[in-house]
Amino acid sequence: MEAERVRDVWGRRTPHGADGSWPSRVDQQLLDGVDAAMVTWHQSACVLCSNGCGLDIGVVDGRMVGVRGRADDRVNRGRLGPKGSYGWQANLSPDRLTTPLVRREGQLQPATWDEAMELVVARSRDVLNRRGPLGMGFYTSGQLFLEDYYTLGVLVRGGIGTPHLDGNTRLCTATSDFALKESFGSDGAPGSLTDFDLCDTIFAVGHNIPETHTVLWARILDRLDGGDPPRLVVVDPRSTRIAQAATVHLPIRPGTNVALLNGIQHELVARGFVDETFVQEHTIGLERLQKTVAEYSPDLVSTICGVPAADISAAAEVLGQSQRLVSTCLQGVYQSNQATAAACQVNNITLLRGMIGRPGCTVFQMNGQPTAQNTRETGADGDFVGMRNWQNPDHVAELAQLWNVEQSQIPSWAPPTHVMQMFRYAEEGSLEFLWITATNPAVSLPELHRIRSILSQDRVFVVVNDAFPTETTQLADVVLPAALWGEKLGTFTNHDRTVHLSEKAVEPPGEARADLDIFLDYAARMELQDKDGKPLLHWRTPQECFDAFKEVTRGRPCDYSGLSYEVLRGSPGIQWPATPENPSGTERLYTDHHFHTETDYTEDYGHDLATGASRERKDHVALGADGRAMLLAAAYEPANEQPDEERPLLFTSGRTVHHFHTRTKTGRTPELEMAAPEPWVELSPADADAHGIEEGDLVSVESARGRIEAPARICGNREGVVFAPFHYGYWDSSASLDGSGPGDRPTAANELTMTSWDPVSKQPTLKLAAVSIAKVSP
Amino acid sequence: MKIDHAINTVTEAEQDLADQLERVAGRHGAEHDVYHLGHKQAVKAAARARSLTDFAQKYGADAPRQSDPDPGVMDTLRRQTSELLGRAQAPGLILLRDLQETYLQAQRAEIAWVVLQQGAKACRDLELVEAVTSAHEECETTAKWLRTRLKVAAPQVLAVG
Numbered sequence: 001m002e003a004e005r006v007r008d009v010w011g012r013r014t015p016h017g018a019d020g021s022w023p024s025r026v027d028q029q030l031l032d033g034v035d036a037a038m039v040t041w042h043q044s045a046c047v048l049c050s051n052g053c054g055l056d057i058g059v060v061d062g063r064m065v066g067v068r069g070r071a072d073d074r075v076n077r078g079r080l081g082p083k084g085s086y087g088w089q090a091n092l093s094p095d096r097l098t099t100p101l102v103r104r105e106g107q108l109q110p111a112t113w114d115e116a117m118e119l120v121v122a123r124s125r126d127v128l129n130r131r132g133p134l135g136m137g138f139y140t141s142g143q144l145f146l147e148d149y150y151t152l153g154v155l156v157r158g159g160i161g162t163p164h165l166d167g168n169t170r171l172c173t174a175t176s177d178f179a180l181k182e183s184f185g186s187d188g189a190p191g192s193l194t195d196f197d198l199c200d201t202i203f204a205v206g207h208n209i210p211e212t213h214t215v216l217w218a219r220i221l222d223r224l225d226g227g228d229p230p231r232l233v234v235v236d237p238r239s240t241r242i243a244q245a246a247t248v249h250l251p252i253r254p255g256t257n258v259a260l261l262n263g264i265q266h267e268l269v270a271r272g273f274v275d276e277t278f279v280q281e282h283t284i285g286l287e288r289l290q291k292t293v294a295e296y297s298p299d300l301v302s303t304i305c306g307v308p309a310a311d312i313s314a315a316a317e318v319l320g321q322s323q324r325l326v327s328t329c330l331q332g333v334y335q336s337n338q339a340t341a342a343a344c345q346v347n348n349i350t351l352l353r354g355m356i357g358r359p360g361c362t363v364f365q366m367n368g369q370p371t372a373q374n375t376r377e378t379g380a381d382g383d384f385v386g387m388r389n390w391q392n393p394d395h396v397a398e399l400a401q402l403w404n405v406e407q408s409q410i411p412s413w414a415p416p417t418h419v420m421q422m423f424r425y426a427e428e429g430s431l432e433f434l435w436i437t438a439t440n441p442a443v444s445l446p447e448l449h450r451i452r453s454i455l456s457q458d459r460v461f462v463v464v465n466d467a468f469p470t471e472t473t474q475l476a477d478v479v480l481p482a483a484l485w486g487e488k489l490g491t492f493t494n495h496d497r498t499v500h501l502s503e504k505a506v507e508p509p510g511e512a513r514a515d516l517d518i519f520l521d522y523a524a525r526m527e528l529q530d531k532d533g534k535p536l537l538h539w540r541t542p543q544e545c546f547d548a549f550k551e552v553t554r555g556r557p558c559d560y561s562g563l564s565y566e567v568l569r570g571s572p573g574i575q576w577p578a579t580p581e582n583p584s585g586t587e588r589l590y591t592d593h594h595f596h597t598e599t600d601y602t603e604d605y606g607h608d609l610a611t612g613a614s615r616e617r618k619d620h621v622a623l624g625a626d627g628r629a630m631l632l633a634a635a636y637e638p639a640n641e642q643p644d645e646e647r648p649l650l651f652t653s654g655r656t657v658h659h660f661h662t663r664t665k666t667g668r669t670p671e672l673e674m675a676a677p678e679p680w681v682e683l684s685p686a687d688a689d690a691h692g693i694e695e696g697d698l699v700s701v702e703s704a705r706g707r708i709e710a711p712a713r714i715c716g717n718r719e720g721v722v723f724a725p726f727h728y729g730y731w732d733s734s735a736s737l738d739g740s741g742p743g744d745r746p747t748a749a750n751e752l753t754m755t756s757w758d759p760v761s762k763q764p765t766l767k768l769a770a771v772s773i774a775k776v777s778p
Numbered sequence: 779m780k781i782d783h784a785i786n787t788v789t790e791a792e793q794d795l796a797d798q799l800e801r802v803a804g805r806h807g808a809e810h811d812v813y814h815l816g817h818k819q820a821v822k823a824a825a826r827a828r829s830l831t832d833f834a835q836k837y838g839a840d841a842p843r844q845s846d847p848d849p850g851v852m853d854t855l856r857r858q859t860s861e862l863l864g865r866a867q868a869p870g871l872i873l874l875r876d877l878q879e880t881y882l883q884a885q886r887a888e889i890a891w892v893v894l895q896q897g898a899k900a901c902r903d904l905e906l907v908e909a910v911t912s913a914h915e916e917c918e919t920t921a922k923w924l925r926t927r928l929k930v931a932a933p934q935v936l937a938v939g
């Protein structure tokens with residue numbers, strides 16, 4: 001197969017100016033030897049990152065044979081990146097799970113659906129009887145469909161009645177979600193991807209767009225090559241491709257985002273770049289913010305962040321002079337020190353400059369996973385369904401009415417439990433049942449030896465839905481084979497609120513089932529009922545589920561009430577809110593500069609950014625935001641772990657363009673696997689020199705928690721920073737005994753990371769660990 | 779003028795709070811957020827006490843302790859045991875008790891700041907009023923954090939059979 005998109009990741013340029021006329025360019029990829037005339041096409045979108053590029057799935061004789069970008073889709077206008085072009089082949093992988101597995105005498109063995117589900121139900125009843133609902137935990141994904149999540153959300157919160165339901169979005173976009181709630185009063189990207197077509201300046205903080213969102217980068221490249229290109233200000237300790245394209249690149253010391261962003265705000269204020277009228281009319285908190293940032297002179301910030309003071313001023317100058325500014329954050333903010341505080345500072349900069357709610361002006365707290373946005377909307381993570389506020393009794397009552405359950409049934413005494421806390425409960429023994437769907441904590445959570453040991457305990461019953469054997473399924477008691485994208489019908493929503501319909505193009509392999517159907521089966525066997533004794537989950541099909549979900553979003557920020565499968569079918573993607581009056585959706589939120597901060601409406605009363613202390617209703621009333629956005633001040637605090645003599649370097653992790661998460665799909669895609677088969681460790685030339693390490697030498701990286709080994713790549717990172725991609729676990733490692741752990745060849749970056757999380761978003765600090773390095777062998 | 783009394787009360791309350799936070803953080807090393815944030819809050823409480831050093835001198839109050847919070851000799855041991863006992867049952871009740879006690883201590887410090895603030899206002903010591911205002915707010919935040927953490931911890935400890 002011609003692996004063109006692997007060699008040429010971003011594809012042919014189609015340059016354009018700042019006029020919003022991004023041309024289409026249709027990318028198509030078919031298996032070798034397929035006759036294009038025989039192919040039938042089924043509408044969908046890519047599920048390999050949060051851009052959610054519109055595509056059609058090609059089918060011949062009931063078999064997936066390729067993909068083709070949708071020329072009119074508002075997200076990609078026909079383009080596909082490497083993962084989109086090739087990643088669908090994972091569906092065809094010969095090692096798909098096709099039958100339920102049950103652990104018998106220590107071994108996972110094939111079982112019937114009845115056997116497996118009866119076992120799951122028996123253990124659920126047992127735990128509910130002995131420990132109660134708080135003995136049960138559910139950990140889901142950012143890769144299922146809206147309908148899967150909503151079904152799970154109602155099942156867990158309305159049926160089982162436990163607050164222990166989270167998504168792996170906690171590792172990915174919890175900070176995005178929380179930063180939007182803190183600053184603007186609710187989740188939901190304020191702007192549109194079209195703002196990239198119209199802006200004159202892009203501020204990218206810890207967001208390596210070329211590798212994480214390739215088609216978005218192609219969109220930006222088309223601007224950079226066209227007339228009137230935008231200027232880029234980039235914050236990233238690594239010399240990435242976007243950093244190389246920047247007008248100002250700030251390669252700061254990892255963990256110092258807040259200091260830098262305070263320094264930039266200091267300069268914006270000192271040099272009169274603040275849009276006084278906008279700030280006066282549409283925000284609160286300026287006085288306190290000014291007082292805080294006054295202390296962060298470029299000279300001081302330079303010593304904290306390790307970048308020249310002049311570059312900090314230069315960055316502020318570019319941002320200050322912009323007329324149409326798009327800012328964007330990703331994991332370099334979310335998985336780093338002071339995650340939410342830092343993300344909110346980027347929101348502040350947006351507000352100080354008045355750059356929101358108009359064409360070419362916005363802030364993206366970007367997502368990572370394709371359907372993370374739906375986990376947040378449906379309340380299958382740390383949120384309440386329909387962007388409701390768990391602390392607002394009226395919101396809970398409304399939900400109870402919609403679900404027809406007693407209000408007390410819905411856990412709202414505390415925020416939904418985050419995954420790190422759930423694993424802690426499993427560790428200390430109060431949680432005995434854990435159902436994991438479409439995610440792989442045995443590679444993706446921090447401090448892996450701890451995670452493996454928690455999942456391996458006899459007293460914790462672990463159920464896993466997945467399409468493939470993974471490190472996590474190897475530790476499970478019951479494994480349920482799941483249908484993948486393309487094998488089920490449903491919808492999902494990308495990072496600019498674009499909703500896509502995804503058709504069922506082929507049948508799932510063997511006995512694999514859609515997660516939605518698995519949950520419905522479980523709910524029926526558990527006899528989960530509403531307060532009139534009717535089945536709690538009153539839908540049978542994805543479409544019925546979507547219609548039920550629409551109802552719970554009516555009048556909330558993520559209003560789906562104007563959408564339906566009919567409307568979505570054939571559409572170029574529709575952005576919520578979409579109401580019956582406005583079924584074509586909404587390109588930008590906050591165009592009237594009225595934000596979601598009224599106390600009765602807001603999704604969250606907010607937190608103290610340093611400790612995560614919750615504001616209660618009275619605290620929120622006292623703020624008097626009342627539709628104005630919040631400028632939020634935060635002092636810089638050093639990270640929980642600092643380099644010392646024993647471990648003098650800072651470790652950070654990230655993605656490579658060819659892989660997604662723990663490689664469960666991309667590692668089963670020939671072109672992608674061939675392009676990046678092995679992990680590596682990036683070192684700066686100075687650090688490599690100091691340890692006598694040359695390109696290609698096998699290097700060991702060690703933290704207080706663990707160790708990994710990989711060949712060295714010597715590159716332009718800042719001195720003192722060690723990088724490794726986080727994708728490489730053990731399911732296909734020859735050194736591993738059973739595919740769950742490292743054997744004698746540890747490669748997963750999270751062997752090194754610490755059990756520590758942001759106080760507000762509870763997102764683990766995966767990008768910071770003190771390490772030492774040593775050469776293992778040439 | 780008896781401002782020195784009010785300063786002493788604040789200093790003692792904050793120092794005790796600092797020591798208590800440090801002890802609790804150490805004892806619950808397996809609760810990773812309590813460990814990290816507890817330690818950070820302890821350092822802040824001690825710094826709040828120290829922020830009164832000049833005023834203590836001015837009003838003839840006792841000099842605040844200049845060192846960081848003192849977890850006591852048992853701390854390292856406690857922390858190690860806590861991590862080792864991460865698997866043990868029923869650390870929850872101890873966690874609840876510790877967080878509650880610390881919350882009460884934070885409240886004691888908080889009200890001491892209120893008292894001092896009233897005195898400073900009546901004596902028209904505007905510098906002291908300003909110093910007290912920001913410290914008071916930070917102390918309140920410490921209490922709110924403990925309250926938030928308690929509200930999260932209590933259901934699991936009390937309701938699981």
Ligand code: SF4
Nearest residue numbers: 046049052053081084
């Ligand atoms: S940019 Fe993301 S959504 Fe688009 S094709 Fe690539 S992986 Fe898929």
